Amino acid sequence: MNVYSGNGAVPSTFSSGATSNNFGVGLVGTSKDNLIEKNKIGGNLNGVLIASSTQGGNIIRRNLIAGNPPVQVSNEFGASVGADIQDRSTPGANTFEDNRCLTYMGSVEPAPCPSISKLDDDEDRQEREIAAFGRSRLALPQARLINAVFHPSGGLLPKAAASARPAQTAASDSATVTGKVVDAACFMLHASAASAASHKDCGAACLARGVPLAIATDDGVLYFPADGNQRLKSMLNARVRASGTVVEKHDPMELKMPVGDKNQMVVRVEGGYKQITIESLARIPAEKR
Amino acid sequence: MSQILCRRLILSVFTVFAFCARVQATEISGTISTTLTIYDDSELVGDVKCMVAGNPCIDFGASGIKLRLNGFTITENITGCTSATSSQDGIDVGDVVSLHDVAIFGPGLVQKFGGFGIGIFGSSKVRVEGVTASDNCFSGIILVGSMDSDIERNVFVRNSSGSEGAPCGGT
Numbered sequence: 316m317n318v319y320s321g322n323g324a325v326p327s328t329f330s331s332g333a334t335s336n337n338f339g340v341g342l343v344g345t346s347k348d349n350l351i352e353k354n355k356i357g358g359n360l361n362g363v364l365i366a367s368s369t370q371g372g373n374i375i376r377r378n379l380i381a382g383n384p385p386v387q388v389s390n391e392f393g394a395s396v397g398a399d400i401q402d403r404s405t406p407g408a409n410t411f412e413d414n415r416c417l418t419y420m421g422s423v424e425p426a427p428c429p430s431i432s433k434l435d436d437d438e439d440r441q442e443r444e445i446a447a448f449g450r451s452r453l454a455l456p457q458a459r460l461i462n463a464v465f466h467p468s469g470g471l472l473p474k475a476a477a478s479a480r481p482a483q484t485a486a487s488d489s490a491t492v493t494g495k496v497v498d499a500a501c502f503m504l505h506a507s508a509a510s511a512a513s514h515k516d517c518g519a520a521c522l523a524r525g526v527p528l529a530i531a532t533d534d535g536v537l538y539f540p541a542d543g544n545q546r547l548k549s550m551l552n553a554r555v556r557a558s559g560t561v562v563e564k565h566d567p568m569e570l571k572m573p574v575g576d577k578n579q580m581v582v583r584v585e586g587g588y589k590q591i592t593i594e595s596l597a598r599i600p601a602e603k604r
Numbered sequence: 605m606s607q608i609l610c611r612r613l614i615l616s617v618f619t620v621f622a623f624c625a626r627v628q629a630t631e632i633s634g635t636i637s638t639t640l641t642i643y644d645d646s647e648l649v650g651d652v653k654c655m656v657a658g659n660p661c662i663d664f665g666a667s668g669i670k671l672r673l674n675g676f677t678i679t680e681n682i683t684g685c686t687s688a689t690s691s692q693d694g695i696d697v698g699d700v701v702s703l704h705d706v707a708i709f710g711p712g713l714v715q716k717f718g719g720f721g722i723g724i725f726g727s728s729k730v731r732v733e734g735v736t737a738s739d740n741c742f743s744g745i746i747l748v749g750s751m752d753s754d755i756e757r758n759v760f761v762r763n764s765s766g767s768e769g770a771p772c773g774g775t
Contacts, residue, residue, distance in 0.1 A: 328768075
């Protein structure tokens, strides 16, 4: 990303109603097939200037182009002195995509400006969110999960978690599990947030994108249904009692969690986990909790 | 603008034969009074003050080399933008012969030149990264007849203050 700010001056010969040819980013001469992407362009006489002599094939996309020209300049010399995008090229010769801009001078229909939407498509923001999410959520909880809850050896389970184990935990034994249906990926990163009622809408969105559900016991042990989300999906955030066969799985498992519209975070669970083949499942009414 | 460029090219060719010294040194600082042409990887080790009348301050003389600004400043401190100062660029690439695979790395500031901050002419695969070009009479960086170049993460502020009708600006 380049930053363009305050470039250009009105020439001494400028007459009212004329247009300046100074710019933040200029495609002049026979320029063609250039990519102008992810720049911040503000306070110039024109933000992006495309001269009539250009040869086309230029792509101008995902730029923030605003405040061109500065308002005092347009007040003094007239609104025609410049624009966020001044396009003197043949309509259709160049491509404008997902720019955020306010003013356009040119012949393209519909005009690429004003456009102030597309915030959710901001890849930079999504990348920052993913990085921040990874830093703040992933490191410590992941260590807790791998070492304490999901370790295959019962002897290494913390005392509280051990007390929450069902009556029989031997491989392929029947058991009854009581807990809350949660979005498993979120639960492993931040258990209290995933269990909160306020997370229900978020969890539903994750569920719609295939995030696995699980039954979380009061002491934080997760039981993943052997048949996927089919039986639990109507019970997100509900408290349930499930009976069936519980087995300890020892293979690593990857849970995928959507972040934004286009990205996803993968949480890898190592050291094994519990899987339950549900034979009976019942929602526990609120008054009996 | 084209007239200005033509005049620039003629003057630059003259400069090569008359004034430029071949420089192997990699470290640059202090005052430059005749165009410094670099043929090897070079870097600034201090601020540079340019006093080169009618010609660029630093000129690339070979392909495949890099100039690192290392956070220092290259300043001409021009007092008035006129057509006579239009050839006084900060850094030029390819104004004599076409070059390829050269790079200018910031951080660093190229400011107050009578011409362009950085001029890239008829060259290919030129990378300019992390440089600030400010208060130059014409464009901060200009690419003329160049291709496959990468201009990334630079800042262009208050350039083209004296272009007087020539299509100039940030880049």
